[in-house]
Amino acid sequence: MLLTVSGPPGSGKSTAAAALATALDYEHVSGGDVFRELAEERGMSLGEFNALAEEDDTIDRDLDRRLREISETRDEVVLESRLSGWMAAEHADLRIWLDAPLDVRAERIAAREEKPVEQAREETVTRAESEALRYREYYGIEIDDLSIYDAVLNTARWGPAETTELLVALAESYDPQTDEGTFPVSGVRYEF
Template sequence: MRIAISGKSGCGNTTVSRLVASQLDYPMINFTFRTLSEEKGIEFWTFCKMAEQSDEFDLEVDRRQVEMALAQPNCVLGSRLAIWMLKEADLKVYLTASTEERARRITEREGGTLQERLQQTMMRDANDSARYMRLYQIDNSDTSIADLVIDSSDKGPEQVAALILQEVRNREKR
């Protein structure tokens, strides 16, 4: 089973994807902007600015993650656009959380002030959404393509992963 997990920054995509992959003993694919910025040796926020000027980075990340997922009969693909890009996914999960909660989580993960992270999160959301629409005509706030939408605002990653694993079990019984 190929499972795609998407959501905006700070929703818990990476953590939840890792937990689900681990529980199922599936490979986890999480090739992201952050991964590519590290691979190229470019500071993340600088890389994001570069991506605003050139589509090559988005296209490379999206192409590589789909190639990695299609090479596996069973996997968990966690990325901003996984549910749209991996058309072959057997289960598409979209995670949501309030902007404030996402900024709080990013502050915990990366440091800085909550106000700074809140502004960056809102800016990143707007920039990402505009790019996804321009590149792929994808509205990354439209959850209608998802099989399962989970608001992670008041849930820990283990709780979110448990909901996804329950859906996997339900689908295996069919």
């Protein structure tokens, strides 16, 4: 089974995707890790590399191509990135979107990156605007369109353990053979 976990920075998607992969004994592939590695290889900060990506579309397109290839060739994977739900649309069994209010996400990012909350908030807004513009230009994707996702979860309401429990329950209730889930009613899109 191929699961995608998407969401904005600070939503908990990396933590949740890693925990979900561990719980299911699946491989975890993080688009964010790949993007950060590419930035480090060029000796650039994430902000600088994001700015470069605005000018050089080959950066995003290469990353997205890699995500599509993984979705086409691997099984038992939790694929995590902002666009993984879109890039793996034809092959994903379950697509999950995680989110939290901007203030919560900024606090998480600030704690993780050891920076002031206001700086994290400003950088997060700038990054989101930059990425939304690129996704629209490259693929015609409106990142705020959540209609493609099978489940949408506000992680501000749940801790990491509870989020993982919910995601594991969703994954375990899904039958890829019938393309139906039983959590608790199949064929219904859930927002938590």
